Amino acid sequence: MAASDRTVLQFGPSSAATSNITAKVHPLVIFNICDCYVRRPDQAERVIGTLLGSVLPDGTVDIRNSYVVPHNEFSDQVALDIEYHHTMLKSHLKVNPQEVIVGWFSTGLGVTGGSALIHEFYCREVPNPVHLTVDTGFRNGEGTVKAYVSVNLSLGDRQLAAQFQEIPLDLRMIEAERVGFDILKSTSVDKLPSDLEGMEVLMERLLTLINDIYKYVDDTVEGRAVPDNSVGRILSEAVASLPKLSPPAFDRLVNDSLQDQLLLLYLSSITRTQLSLAEKLNTAAQMP
Numbered sequence: 001m002a003a004s005d006r007t008v009l010q011f012g013p014s015s016a017a018t019s020n021i022t023a024k025v026h027p028l029v030i031f032n033i034c035d036c037y038v039r040r041p042d043q044a045e046r047v048i049g050t051l052l053g054s055v056l057p058d059g060t061v062d063i064r065n066s067y068v069v070p071h072n073e074f075s076d077q078v079a080l081d082i083e084y085h086h087t088m089l090k091s092h093l094k095v096n097p098q099e100v101i102v103g104w105f106s107t108g109l110g111v112t113g114g115s116a117l118i119h120e121f122y123c124r125e126v127p128n129p130v131h132l133t134v135d136t137g138f139r140n141g142e143g144t145v146k147a148y149v150s151v152n153l154s155l156g157d158r159q160l161a162a163q164f165q166e167i168p169l170d171l172r173m174i175e176a177e178r179v180g181f182d183i184l185k186s187t188s189v190d191k192l193p194s195d196l197e198g199m200e201v202l203m204e205r206l207l208t209l210i211n212d213i214y215k216y217v218d219d220t221v222e223g224r225a226v227p228d229n230s231v232g233r234i235l236s237e238a239v240a241s242l243p244k245l246s247p248p249a250f251d252r253l254v255n256d257s258l259q260d261q262l263l264l265l266y267l268s269s270i271t272r273t274q275l276s277l278a279e280k281l282n283t284a285a286q287m288p
Helices: 027-038 082-095 113-125 175-185 195-222 229-240 247-286
Strands: 007-011 023-025 048-055 061-068 071-074 077-080 100-107 130-134 145-155 158-167 169-171
Touching (some): 023 027, 027 061, 027 175, 048 082, 061 130, 113 145
Parallel strands (some): 007 158, 023 061, 023 169
Antiparallel strands (some): 048 061, 048 100, 130 145
């Protein structure tokens, strides 16, 4: 890629031109990007790659997969391995033809001067690609993930700049993925939590949320908080979705589920032991 004389502008998510564009990213994409960053070459300051997914009927860009693309950056120039990019794209399309190119990603905070060059290439691959940035440094214990689209600013027939504007990004995780993401954000971890420790963390978080709901309801009833109809409807739907069980029946249900999980852990431990023993016996039998 040649150098570009465009000026890169970065704005917040308040543009009318991009107000109807939103993005949704799956946690697997974030984990894959972080893994690629850890495995990057020593001389590379960041990694970039292609985002795969689809555009939903409401216009939301659904990002479900990704792969890294080798590149080199020299001041105001960027060189992409385009042949590798096309080879990986063909391989992914053979496995899942529904996932097409929806944009590209890079590690770091915000956009840079080289981002305009890379975005220009992806604009030839797909119309209006999404640029996803992931802060793999996890500054202050937070993993900042942002999405941008580019809008060309022109004066008559002359293009003046490539304007990157932030768009709303939805990053939803189930509780198991949330635990993994919290561990990923930690700068140092002694060991990964076991299943029981992970369940304990989830129960503590659930108890904290319940206490927050109790406090909100009490403050609303006592007049210390302004009522919000949307929050009230959400709480009503949540309460209505709970099964009507007596406390003894609920305790029995939880205990039975816990015992089933412990049984699965025990069986998996026995399986691992048997496989390890069979491997050692097979190795010993092959020795002269």
